[in-house]
Amino acid sequence: MKASRKIAYLGPPGTFSQEAALRQFGEDGELLECRAIDEVFAAVETGQALHGVAPIENSTEGAVNNTQDCLIDSPLLITGEQVVLIEHHLLAAEGANSGQIHAIASHPQSLAQCRRWLLAHYPDAELRECASNGQAAQLAARESGLAAIAGAMAGRIHNLKPLAGSIQDQAGNRTRFAVLGREAAPATGHDKTSILVYAENRPGALFRVLEPFERLGISLSRLESRPSRDEKWEYIFFMDFAGHRQDSVVKELFRRLGTRTDAVKILGSYPVSA
């Protein structure tokens, strides 16, 4: 049996997760749409897909704590990352022109994020709330006089043209996506490593965890604490730092962390996103 080469991503089509998947694997990757983050993990764990893509930092498409929960429990590794600029565009069917637009559809959060722009440019347009920006793009492809607020990917899928670009009121946020796989990524010389650290919930616990990073001169790029769901007295730290798990300095770091924490789970070493 030929192993699946599919890439599982958090749908519906047109999401920024899909954009991250295409950036990582190119147009040749055969995509598998999932409707929840734990489905993305399950697809890769069971071999239905070779890789998965899920948001790992702030995202409006899926609660990131779902990804964190899955990482705690799953045997999968992080094998790459993609950072996507979250930009909203006003999109309409080919042939439409700006003056004809009387209704604008999008997810409520996206409408809110473009509120000031909409007031300035389409003060009289009817705003139609949709379940997702992909659904809004679908509507815009069918209904003349209706435009959608959505990302570039949704526009491409539904053959829409941009009437206006980058219309969100604040500069676009960047969302980080994790690429998931069953096998570790090789060292490239420009890697980072993600780990989970379990430590007692008492003053100074985190300080003792950080001491080896300080002594070894290892640079942390992310640190997030989360109360453990199971043990009230325990904390979980999500940490990213520069280096690959095969680097000797990182091996020394793990040796030192071993005596200062309850447990360390290596989530993966992978190339830093450009």
Added chain:
Amino acid sequence: MKASRKIAYLGPPGTFSQEAALRQFGEDGELLECRAIDEVFAAVETGQALHGVAPIENSTEGAVNNTQDCLIDSPLLITGEQVVLIEHHLLAAEGANSGQIHAIASHPQSLAQCRRWLLAHYPDAELRECASNGQAAQLAARESGLAAIAGAMAGRIHNLKPLAGSIQDQAGNRTRFAVLGREAAPATGHDKTSILVYAENRPGALFRVLEPFERLGISLSRLESRPSRDEKWEYIFFMDFAGHRQDSVVKELFRRLGTRTDAVKILGSYPVSA
């Protein structure tokens, strides 16, 4: 002119933000619906509302990084917190019975979170994706044979009865909401303090920030790092710890942090949520 007593919250009606607002201020509070997190902040800053309520940790209702961005820029203080258990129920109009339900409406994320339960109990039901769980509850109140997946608050607003409770596939997540105000909350003896710390982005910076906490025996309950949007070389840490800014040990902490960081912004001291 009488100052407004309104409570601004992240709508639409039926959100968990509304539930957090009612828990904090009781049924007497007059609520002001906002459609975006920065609207909640603006309403309190301009005096249109006396207090605001916005999600500060993982939430599907609004991107929490919006709240963090607002906290960085706003003069408002955190004056309280509410922790809400995110539970989904199957809700239908009075008089409906489980056997008649042929369609189930909700936000796509909520449908995904209840997927296994839906497959087991309503394998043939049509799933209808809505812009919000509040919109789904509204549909359920109008359309017989249609049930909504939503929180208890949405059910109360639209006079729906629960056909099944707590149907999400995984144990409910807790989401933390911040209560915002223009005036500092007094010490109660059981308080926590939230701060922002700006520090250089180099190995050991966080270690030096944490050292005074360790020496003074102050317990951190949350720590999250975020790259600064303005300065590539700078990091922002969101930190919560036990104690009130008027406690002498906390004053000593701030004195020591002053020499070790680029800046510290006190977001507020407030009673710990039960």
